[in-house]
Amino acid sequence: MVFNLQTQVGATVRPYGNFDAAKDADDLATAIEVKGVDELTIINILTKRSNDQRQDIAFAYERKTKKKLDEKLKVALKGDLADVILGLLKTPAKYDAYELYQAMKGLGTTESTLTEILCSRTNEELHRITKTYKEGNNVIDYEQIDRDAKDLHDAMTTKKEKDFPRWISILTERSTPHLEKVFTRYRTYSPMEITETIKKSANGDLSDGLMDLVQCIQSKHKYFADKLIEAMKGKGTKEKLLTRIMVSRCEVDLFQIRREFKKKHGKSLHSAIADETKGDYQRALLSLCGGDDA
Template identity: 50%
Template structure:
């Protein structure tokens, strides 16, 4: 397997890629000390939001869980409850997201996308396309624990057609792991099948398209996309843009973009917020990717827009919401 494939596969939802993380475990971490400082920040007259933000953004999620444990042991109050009561949006939404474990945060975002006012298809695609098998499994378990519902069943009941089939397969988290074996014959067969499934004047075989896109490893699919150009005068993204019908196009584009380059996929989502800021999307990306690949997302964002993510956040937000996002961003570049 090529180094690019290995790196990109790890980017696709791994929480072990420290080189891509802007938020890393704090050295010489003392959970009791941090909990005491946090308690003081919550009790001080007027509430010390700056100290609260600094404490919760300078350590990893696992360390925040330790802080919450020691906070409850020393004060007899759940930290999340105190934060919920003390803060107001949009800062509250970021802080509470930071305090959730990644699986519970993803589960809550999935639930909101399914059970909110109209299904948020973009959110479902974003989460299910960018998480690893293990993360999807953990998320589904947390979804069941939190809501007493089966995540796949909820997705199926709230969507329909090919989109429902795509999401339900992704939600199983059964994509094959990367392999050192390169099956050139299968690569060619898949590339031809994808071409025939999206070619003009042909009956679109979306079932075949979904099968290939969800039942092959990420490195294999990247090779398939390269081979696809031997059959089409367009690349895979261009073909989806031109040939897939409108109600599926954005969903399939998101999947292909995520397979090709996950950080670029998120950079694209962030760039679309320019002039049309949606805090829920900005918050979710900054929180969920800060310990995975936000460094790479920042690079892709600058490549795409000509400005840094730090500059975008500074120009588009204000107050403590801006402060916490910039802390997660970790400097201008």
């Protein structure tokens, strides 16, 4: 089996050795049908397999039982644990699409342009937004960097109405390495950092959306560490946010996010999850977390 090394470097969930989809499917069938449901077996299998392996398990389960694994688990499990397990069973693209839909369906008609742009993007366009430079396509275009920096500045200063669509266009259609240089160049046109400009010029959902985009571009790991801190601070835990990050990043870069979390929060992500969650939901998240950096 050939693993994607780029994905594996920061992953806390990796392909399982000696993988047997048929056996896992059998074990899950037993765990689902047993009286009271064997949540621990379900957690131990699905949080310790890669997404590709989970898709194979779902296929083997349906072939064996003539029923869909996600539908059976939706009935068998409840609450936050169900959200984690059902999220793990979706492919990354389907999980992102589902989460976007859930986020958007309750919005009113006066939501920001950013929301409208994100809703109108095709899957291909969304992937293009986030992809990094490929080998042989990393030529630095300093003229384009300068144009983009000037456009970002002018969009906020030269017209009576601020040109937020121009900002959104630049921030979503350029690569991360390019935008990092644009943000540095921006200071030659503005006395403010780009984040300060956003705080001063935008409000509400638009401000939040632009800040999220910029902070994610500047440092994805710090961005997600901040979001995890946000999910678990104060009274009550934001389970949806916590679940979404843990499920979507565990096979990508959760190890680096863990390090940033410890650096910023003073305690490990593992410890924070242990303190702020409980029961089978806690066990599932700790398994995805992959270790304690205490």
